[in-house]
Amino acid sequence: MRFSKMLIPTIKEAPSDAMLPSHIYLLRAGFIQSVGSGLYNFLPLGKKSLDRVRQVVKDELDRAGCLEVDLAFVTPAELWRESGRFEKYGKELLRFKDRKDNEFVLGPTHEEMMVNLVRQSVKSYKQLPLHLYQIKTKFRDEIRPRFGLMRGREFLMEDGYSFHKDEADMKREFANMEVTYSKIFERLGLDFRVVEADSGAIGGSGSKEFMVLADSGEDTIVVCDNCEYGANIEAAVRKPKEAPQYNKDEELEMSEGEFHTPNVKTIQELSEFFHINPHHLIKAVAKKALYDESKEKIAIFFIRGNDELEETKACNSVGANELIDISEDELEKAGLVAGFIGFENLPEAVIYRIDSELKGETNLIMGANRKDYHCIGVSIPSKEELFADLVAVQEGDICTKCGGKLHYTKGIEVGHIFQLGTRYSKPLGATFLDENGKSQPFVMGTYGIGVSRLLAAIIEQHHDDKGCIWTKESSPFDIEIIVSNISKDAEREAGEELYNTLSSKGFNVLLDDRKERFGFKMKDFELIGIPLAIVIGKKLADKKVELIKRESLEREDIDLDNIVSKIEEIF
Ligand code: ATP
Numbered sequence: 337m338r339f340s341k342m343l344i345p346t347i348k349e350a351p352s353d354a355m356l357p358s359h360i361y362l363l364r365a366g367f368i369q370s371v372g373s374g375l376y377n378f379l380p381l382g383k384k385s386l387d388r389v390r391q392v393v394k395d396e397l398d399r400a401g402c403l404e405v406d407l408a409f410v411t412p413a414e415l416w417r418e419s420g421r422f423e424k425y426g427k428e429l430l431r432f433k434d435r436k437d438n439e440f441v442l443g444p445t446h447e448e449m450m451v452n453l454v455r456q457s458v459k460s461y462k463q464l465p466l467h468l469y470q471i472k473t474k475f476r477d478e479i480r481p482r483f484g485l486m487r488g489r490e491f492l493m494e495d496g497y498s499f500h501k502d503e504a505d506m507k508r509e510f511a512n513m514e515v516t517y518s519k520i521f522e523r524l525g526l527d528f529r530v531v532e533a534d535s536g537a538i539g540g541s542g543s544k545e546f547m548v549l550a551d552s553g554e555d556t557i558v559v560c561d562n563c564e565y566g567a568n569i570e571a572a573v574r575k576p577k578e579a580p581q582y583n584k585d586e587e588l589e590m591s592e593g594e595f596h597t598p599n600v601k602t603i604q605e606l607s608e609f610f611h612i613n614p615h616h617l618i619k620a621v622a623k624k625a626l627y628d629e630s631k632e633k634i635a636i637f638f639i640r641g642n643d644e645l646e647e648t649k650a651c652n653s654v655g656a657n658e659l660i661d662i663s664e665d666e667l668e669k670a671g672l673v674a675g676f677i678g679f680e681n682l683p684e685a686v687i688y689r690i691d692s693e694l695k696g697e698t699n700l701i702m703g704a705n706r707k708d709y710h711c712i713g714v715s716i717p718s719k720e721e722l723f724a725d726l727v728a729v730q731e732g733d734i735c736t737k738c739g740g741k742l743h744y745t746k747g748i749e750v751g752h753i754f755q756l757g758t759r760y761s762k763p764l765g766a767t768f769l770d771e772n773g774k775s776q777p778f779v780m781g782t783y784g785i786g787v788s789r790l791l792a793a794i795i796e797q798h799h800d801d802k803g804c805i806w807t808k809e810s811s812p813f814d815i816e817i818i819v820s821n822i823s824k825d826a827e828r829e830a831g832e833e834l835y836n837t838l839s840s841k842g843f844n845v846l847l848d849d850r851k852e853r854f855g856f857k858m859k860d861f862e863l864i865g866i867p868l869a870i871v872i873g874k875k876l877a878d879k880k881v882e883l884i885k886r887e888s889l890e891r892e893d894i895d896l897d898n899i900v901s902k903i904e905e906i907f
């Protein structure tokens with residue numbers, strides 16, 4: 337393709353709201369164009385990269401035995417009512433009506449649609465297992481669309497759904513997809529890590545995320561410095577914290593009862609007031625838990641004074657759709673006193689959970705549910721259903737697998753695999769006849785890759801202060817030929833000839849044949865980030881051209897006669 341015939345509107349400055357390198361460079365290099373919050377046009381270069389990434393995804397999935405389909409984007413709300421998600425999905429789901437007043441949603445994910453497809457066409461265990469996938473636009477009315485392609489409202493996703501006769505076969509496919517997704521991200525040249533992820537109400541290790549390691553990532557991941565353990569902070573676990581060491585004579589011993597603690601509200605104030613390590617204090621974190629049909633409850637989470645609440649864990653522990661902040665006024669109305677909340681004598685309507693690490697503990701201090709009073713000598717009740725893992729693992733905590741130290745790193749979630757079970761097949765009545773002629777719900781797995789987000793993730797990991805550095809299988813072109821001075825016949829002709837030869841050998845070549853200064857063309861090459869450039873310039877007189885690697889910007893003189901074989905060698 338010729339640069340002079342392309343539409344590559346490179347710009348000097350990105351809009352001021354673009355903060356991340358990927359956002360800035362994809363806009364500046366003319367890959368994408370913003371049309372509204374979280375909405376982008378893909379220009380020719382962007383479309384080429386997107387198609388190449390999509391091809392890698394498709395290639396590996398097809399090889400792994402998955403079948404590509406293409407489902408309607410506009411989906412009947414009725415299916416979403418059947419699964420119970422029409423309400424639950426919240427404001428991210430775009431709902432609308434057609435001229436006959438029928439309700440629809442724009443698909444943010446396609447579990448319902450896929451189950452509906454399969455329940456109509458698969459009847460017997462003999463047709464299983466089955467893995468269907470599509471690579472298709474999704475729409476989510478994200479609360480904070482940002483960082484360009486990283487968190488759009490309209491984005492391209494690969495979403496796969498597998499159907500099995502039992503758990504064991506679903507787990508086999510889950511493992512198969514872990515390998516397959518890993519191959520995809522390796523081919524795209526990404527440095528990534530597979531981590532344990534939040535599985536919502538299902539729990540356990542039923543879900544894994546693929547995290548591209550980058551400082552700009554929105555997810556905090558916890559990794560062990562000694563073993564392979566890695567988990568999203570939403571799902572990370574640690575060895576229970578040990579109590580601080582004391583000398584014999586200062587050992588904790590308290591009588592039980594209420595203690596006047598005027599105006600002592602925060603953990604720090606309480607710790608100073610009693611001269612006690614926050615490890616022995618109970619922190620109460622109050623939230624509003626939101627449920628279906630606009631129901632809400634006040635939920636209180638009790639954790640150690642030196643811990644922080646992990647909201648996703650907390651939300652799962654009370655089976656809510658979402659947790660939101662609560663004001664002191666609302667607490668007061670419910671009969672609670674901010675700063676003095678404890679789990680004894682709580683109002684009826686309030687639900688609460690206690691962090692599992694507090695199980696069996698005694699001699700603690702917590703709020704007395706009365707202004708200016710705390711209870712001392714508190715023991716944790718032994719009701720099993722009150723306990724849940726509620727805390728965020730902190731840096732320096734101990735790994736449960738190997739005893740090593742845990743630390744934080746940042747990641748961009750590019751893929752997610754999930755053992756779904758019968759969560760959708762049951763409510764939607766999707767069943768098959770097993771070997772004994774008995775009707776069973778399909779056991780499912782679900783899998784997703786953020787295909788357009790991958791473009792951003794690749795650039796987050798591969799860029800310098802001049803622009804993009806595409807990896808081999810994500811670059812819009814394999815090679816760029818830069819003709820230094822297009823008005824010189826010899827240079828132009830040599831460029832054309834090389835362009836034709838390389839193209840006929842199957843390389844995807846961009847020929848910069850514009851009537852522009854060489855420096856200007858070089859700047860565009862650096863900004864756009866095609867991995868290799870061949871410069872045809874003054875050295876042509878000595879039958880030489882220059883080969884430039886975009887990553888290192890190293891330059892090497894090559895004999896014109898050898899350049900094609902050199903390129904073949906590199907690929
Ligand atoms: P996130 O936590 O980032 O919102 P998610 O858990 O909502 O992601 P999934 O529902 O698992 O994401 O979707 C599968 C994949 O789609 C994600 O791993 C991610 O790569 C991609 N994705 C999700 N939301 C967006 C978005 N708003 N823009 C671009 N890609 C997205």
Ligand code: MG
Pocket residue numbers: none
């Ligand atoms: Mg999301």
